[in-house]
Amino acid sequence: MKKHLRTILEVLLAICLVATAALAYMNYSAKKHLADEVAELTEQLDEAKEALEKSHEEAPAEQAPVAEANPTANYELDALKAAFTNGVVLQDVETIYKSQKTLTAERQVGLASLRLLTKGAQDESTVAAFQKALEMAEWSNRLQTVCAAQNALAAAGQKVKVLSDCKKSGEEVADKSADSHGKKDDHGKKDGKAHDVHWGYEGDNGPEHWGDNFPVCGKGKKQSPLNIVGPFEKSKDTLTVDYKEGPLKILNNGHTIQVNVEPGSTLTIGKESFDLLQFHFHRPSEEQVEGKNAAMVAHFVHKSKEGKLAVIGVLLNEGKDSAAIKTLWANLPPKEGEEYLPAKVTFNPGSMLPKELGFYNYEGSLTTPPCTEGVQFYILKAPVELSKAQVGKFPFKLNARPVQSLNGRKISAGG
Numbered sequence: 477m478k479k480h481l482r483t484i485l486e487v488l489l490a491i492c493l494v495a496t497a498a499l500a501y502m503n504y505s506a507k508k509h510l511a512d513e514v515a516e517l518t519e520q521l522d523e524a525k526e527a528l529e530k531s532h533e534e535a536p537a538e539q540a541p542v543a544e545a546n547p548t549a550n551y552e553l554d555a556l557k558a559a560f561t562n563g564v565v566l567q568d569v570e571t572i573y574k575s576q577k578t579l580t581a582e583r584q585v586g587l588a589s590l591r592l593l594t595k596g597a598q599d600e601s602t603v604a605a606f607q608k609a610l611e612m613a614e615w616s617n618r619l620q621t622v623c624a625a626q627n628a629l630a631a632a633g634q635k636v637k638v639l640s641d642c643k644k645s646g647e648e649v650a651d652k653s654a655d656s657h658g659k660k661d662d663h664g665k666k667d668g669k670a671h672d673v674h675w676g677y678e679g680d681n682g683p684e685h686w687g688d689n690f691p692v693c694g695k696g697k698k699q700s701p702l703n704i705v706g707p708f709e710k711s712k713d714t715l716t717v718d719y720k721e722g723p724l725k726i727l728n729n730g731h732t733i734q735v736n737v738e739p740g741s742t743l744t745i746g747k748e749s750f751d752l753l754q755f756h757f758h759r760p761s762e763e764q765v766e767g768k769n770a771a772m773v774a775h776f777v778h779k780s781k782e783g784k785l786a787v788i789g790v791l792l793n794e795g796k797d798s799a800a801i802k803t804l805w806a807n808l809p810p811k812e813g814e815e816y817l818p819a820k821v822t823f824n825p826g827s828m829l830p831k832e833l834g835f836y837n838y839e840g841s842l843t844t845p846p847c848t849e850g851v852q853f854y855i856l857k858a859p860v861e862l863s864k865a866q867v868g869k870f871p872f873k874l875n876a877r878p879v880q881s882l883n884g885r886k887i888s889a890g891g
């Protein structure tokens with residue numbers, strides 16, 4: 477039985493990458509430079525195959541499953557599974573393939589494995605169909621496929637570790653993906669460069685149209701923000717915040733005011749450590765508590781070494797002047813798009829937090845395109861205050877995505 481499990485896991489690992497690549501292929505196949513990449517990657521594939529065979533010989537039959545024995549592989553599998561769990565990828569692939577009379581063996585494998593990953597390996601008929609498709613598959617270009625899958629997912633904002641063998645062409649592939657769609661966006665990237673897809677908060681670019689260019693925004697089932705209403709489950713998580721003072725780096729990225737944070741400020745959830753990357757603002761607050769928005773919210777965005785994202789939300793109500801906001805607003809960037817480092821100004825992100833770290837927790841998404849899911853939100857129960865004049869000085873009158881459907885998610889409370 478263990479042997480059987482090992483095989484399934486190993487096959488899953490290889491195949492789920494192939495599956496994702498099936499989609500990526502369709503986007504890349506029209507591109508001219510592909511031939512060169514294929515040649516180079518085929519070479520790299522041989523090395524990878526050798527390594528794989530070697531690891532086979534060395535591994536005793538009753539050893540732990542391959543995916544478990546190899547943390548990197550295990551992580552990639554998890555990331556891909558997470559990308560598939562809401563069924564969006566499967567639906568996309570099924571829709572596209574429906575218009576084709578015959579499917580290549582590779583695409584059949586891809587489709588079968590997507591179904592397997594989405595619907596679970598418990599279903600015997602799904603497994604059987606998968607194995608049949610597998611027998612027909614051509615494996616000679618696996619590494620290429622793996623690279624295409626990883627780069628495509630990374631470009632789509634999924635947290636995927638890209639194999640070092642794939643990294644050479646990674647940047648290029650991401651660019652290709654961008655112009656094949658003609659509608660990528662780089663919101664959230666540190667440099668805040670100009671880009672050719674416009675999204676915003678009103679009219680034709682508003683949130684109800686984000687899904688046209690960014691499918692997860694329209695079809696995702698675990699989207700943020702939420703209206704926070706009970707009953708709440710009890711959360712066992714504990715939040716420990718250790719933010720450090722550092723030079724102020726402030727940016728108007730066209731969608732919000734963002735403060736980029738030097739490495740060293742951390743959030744610990746249970747035993748897991750996250751680095752604070754940046755914080756930014758929305759007006760009004762994106763989250764609602766019992767149907768009510770706060771005047772604003774600050775989102776503190778953290779990332780773990782494994783690439784997991786956790787956001788702390790601090791609700792800002794109108795009240796008395798905030799000294800922290802005073803410092804930030806006094807140093808608003810003179811123009812859009814460039815990080816601004818006012819001379820001799822330091823800032824401690826901790827000065828934005830309330831004393832009490834009681835929270836509401838749920839699993840959600842980035843609240844801006846591409847709306848990537850798998851983000852843990854901790855909205856602090858205790859709001860902080862800023863003055864009405866300070867709210868008025870924030871350069872964006874409206875930059876909040878409306879609340880999204882709960883879709884059966886549970887909100888927990890803790891702290």
Ligand SMILES: [Zn+2]
Pocket residue numbers: 756757758775843
């Ligand atoms: Zn935000």
